[in-house]
Amino acid sequence: MMLARTMMRRVAAACKKGVRNGTPSTTRTINTQMDDSYPILISPSLVSLDLPDIWPTNSSPNEFRSTCRCSNEQTAAIIDGKSIAGEIMSRIACEVWRMKESIGRVPGLAVIMVGQRRDSQTYVRNKIKACEETGIKSSMTELHGNCKEDEVVNVLSRFNADPSIHGILLQLPLPQHLDEEKILDVMSLEKDVDGFHPLNIGNLAMRGRQPLFIPCTPKGCIELLMRSGVEIMGKKAVVIGRSNIVGLPTSLLLQRHHATVSIVHAFTKNPEQITCEADIVVTAAGVPNLVRGNWLKPGAVVIDVGTNPIEDPSCEFGYRLTGDVCYEEAVRVASAVTPVPGGVGPMTIAMLLSNTLDSAKRAYDFT
Amino acid sequence: MMLARTMMRRVAAACKKGVRNGTPSTTRTINTQMDDSYPILISPSLVSLDLPDIWPTNSSPNEFRSTCRCSNEQTAAIIDGKSIAGEIMSRIACEVWRMKESIGRVPGLAVIMVGQRRDSQTYVRNKIKACEETGIKSSMTELHGNCKEDEVVNVLSRFNADPSIHGILLQLPLPQHLDEEKILDVMSLEKDVDGFHPLNIGNLAMRGRQPLFIPCTPKGCIELLMRSGVEIMGKKAVVIGRSNIVGLPTSLLLQRHHATVSIVHAFTKNPEQITCEADIVVTAAGVPNLVRGNWLKPGAVVIDVGTNPIEDPSCEFGYRLTGDVCYEEAVRVASAVTPVPGGVGPMTIAMLLSNTLDSAKRAYDFT
Structure with a gap:
């Protein structure tokens, strides 16, 4: 209780000063610092599917044809999820403080x-x-x-x-x-801040409907993309894995953002071929190093949700975490990559708090 | 009332004789006649997503690369939805009669x-x-x-x-x-036989969950594929259109059958390139002749859900129905195609009755 009070005092001071508690970004990382006039999240609360369906009459079939070439040096910027999440947490703290002060x-x-x-x-x-x-x-x-x-x-x-x-x-x-x-x-x-209830998932999937909560990890992935300046609309996105908590809602959410989504799973033949054509790759397969460099289209943006423990006696707990993506290869092909750890993980927690804040605002009719 | 009684008598007689009321199939159509020991629908009530995720370690990247070649003559069998629906309706009539006789x-x-x-x-x-x-x-x-x-x-x-x-x-x-x-x-x-409720859609989307009803048109598409002997698991499927009533649930259902699904919509760049790689194409865009022959991979199976009225003074009501697929071109590329009308349309009605029968069986605990 004492700790919470101390934290609140610190947060209040930080909010007044406009200071953020995000980790400083390192060289070649994407971590867009935004001023306080921005909302906490830059991803819209939900993208409507209600835009008119205007079908193209002509387009070049080879615009996105991939050649799967690998570079010998790092081409990718590292998307610093820890830093971005820190920034969001700081904004949430300010909002919590404002709520406490107001009501x-x-x-x-x-x-x-x-x-x-x-x-x-x-x-x-x-x-x-x-x-x-x-x-x-x-x-x-x-x-x-x-x-x-x-x-x-x-x-x-x-x-x-x-x-x-x-x-x-x-x-x-x-x-x-x-x-x-x-x-x-x-x-x-009303309290399902994880957004896993089937009614929430149904509302996420359906045009014209809105779920009360968007599942945290998928929401974090979209937020990372948007804060990294990645356009989603019209882009080819591949989601690897179709779990209820990541793969499925991520594919639904990317589609709401008007990406052309393909879902790759364990029964997919030639997953590398499909993935190699994607502008955006989100992996949540739970298989270490599944996605090699030659699975990626040069310039693709890669969001690695995998958090796989790998035995490593040299580490403190006897294991280290690795993603689904072969990071060393990916950074030589992609234009941007999230690291594991420090990519999507911190964003999931930030989105959980964001959903909890939204829920409290809804309950107290606080804007 | 008199009409219904007469129909019931006819159906009862038909059931006793084992006669079907399906339209006779024509040359080069797919209309698998099955004996009465088969269930009404051959598609399973719902495919589980709970198979273990065993990821492949190697596969050839060019196995499904399409070359989009067109033949000069018809290659496609015509999937006779009217006949297949008639067969299903006949089996439903028998079940209704059995229910009436029993309870x-x-x-x-x-x-x-x-x-x-x-x-x-x-x-x-x-x-x-x-x-x-x-x-x-x-x-x-x-x-x-x-x-x-x-x-x-x-x-x-x-x-x-x-x-x-x-x-x-x-x-x-x-x-x-x-x-x-x-x-x-x-x-x-419990009475949403169209299956459009978001809870139903959520349960359709989620691994380990089961909706009470599967939407009629998507269910009809899967039934047509299965009755035509088309394997779905592991195949590349493209669904064109993402409406709540057709495109979305069809993509979810194909994925439950372990197809690798891509959803093409109005914001998709190069839809023809993505469609051209698909083994199974389901179109529900509502755009006449959107899908040309060069959109299709040779040997693809095409399910055309489009039902677009086209002005035609020579027709009885001043218009005729056409699908989303350029039929004349598709039959020279695909291995099987549904016609419009007479393809998916009759199946939608048959699935509606099938859902209603299932609902009544559930209500009366009748097996």
Whole structure:
């Protein structure tokens, strides 16, 4: 409690001074510093699909034909997700502070963790820490890995009913004996800041509909693209992987931004051929170094969502994280690449807080 | 009422004799006649996305490279949707008869039409006629084009509460002054036989989830592919158009069948290049003759959902229907093509009745 108060004081001071807490950007990184007149996110709340369908009458078939040539030196700028996320977090902190000053309330995020998966513990710890940094109230509930479905449902229901909680995060995956679908269906749609409810996904997919929340990682990917000045409309995008939490919603979101989207998955023949034609590649396959340099079109923008632990005795915990993309090769072909770690990961957390802030604003009718 | 009774008697007789009411197939058409031991639909109720993701380590990048060569003579078999739909309708009629014999109930479909659009009148008339042919009870409500939102909602609510109604069809589009989204949200999910509710679409999109109903036209497209012996898994599929009622759910459904799906829309650059690489092309753009012969890969299978009226004084009503595909060119490149009319259209109606039958079976716990 003392810590939160200290953080809030610091944030308030930072907001007044207009100082940002983003990590300084390094050479050849993309990290667009924007002034305070910009909204927290530059990606629109949701792109409408309602533009008129005007079909082209003529176009050159070879405009985007790829030759898959590799350079011998680095061509890619590094998209510094950590720095961009820091900037967004700083803006969120200012908004939280403004809310507290104006109406005496702050957003509240409840986190539920079942069991003791080490990776889940790390993710949850980072989320709680991010809440503290921005002044968002967090409430953590840890349940035993052998707990019954009813216990999880009871905790969820309690947070559903708590008006000081605006977002609920059930850390996935759950232990196998629990019915994930059944439990997730209990969560209040208004607090589903992860955006994983099928009604949210349906509304994300459909023209003319709007989900209450856009899933955090896909939203982070789009934000990275937009802050890096990458035009999405009309571009060929390939999403590798089709998971409910990343691949699927990312493909739907890219399509809302009027990209021409192809979804590559484990049953795709010649995935390298399809990927090689893309202007934008988002990988979320969970396979280390799946995407080699010759999978990429020269000049492509690569967003690597993969976070794969690789054994490495020289590292502190005996492993290091690597993405789905062979980074050393990608930087010699692409025009921009996200690193792992420090690319999409921090953005996911920033988007979670952004969704929680939006939810609180909605609940308090605060603009 | 007399008509329905007569039809039911005829159907009962047909069922007993094992006779089908499908139109006889013509030369070079695909219309797989199957014996009665097959289920009504051969497409599975839903393909799971839960197969393990085993990523390939090597594959030839040029296996599917298209050269877009055209032949001078017809290469394509014609997929006879009218005949296939007739066969399915016959099987539905048998099931309805069996239900009536066993539990004294029949499926009920309520159709609501607002206004007097000529195309909607035609569609609705065809659907009511198909109900009569299969013994499904239909209930038609026509509302004035100037009616208020409340009136439509009241009719919908009445059908929601009526246990003899298992499917409700609100013929779209509604007049502009009515809020389509708001009205559709009133419809009971258990009776949404069109499958357009966002929760249904979300469940269709998500791995491990199952919608109550699969939208009729996409379901009809998959059924046509499967009955024509077209393998979908691992194939490149292009869906042209991304409407909520055809393009979007078709792309989601093809992906559930493990095709590698690309969605082409009005903002796609070089749509012909992307389409030219597809093994399966489904067009639902609503643009007559958009897809020319040189858009197609030799041997591709083409499902044309387009139903575009073209002025033609020589025709009875002053117009004729044409698809999105330049048929004369497509038959010289593709391996199989659906005609317009007589391709997807009749399948849409057959799938509507199939969904209504499924809904009634679910309501009465009838297997």
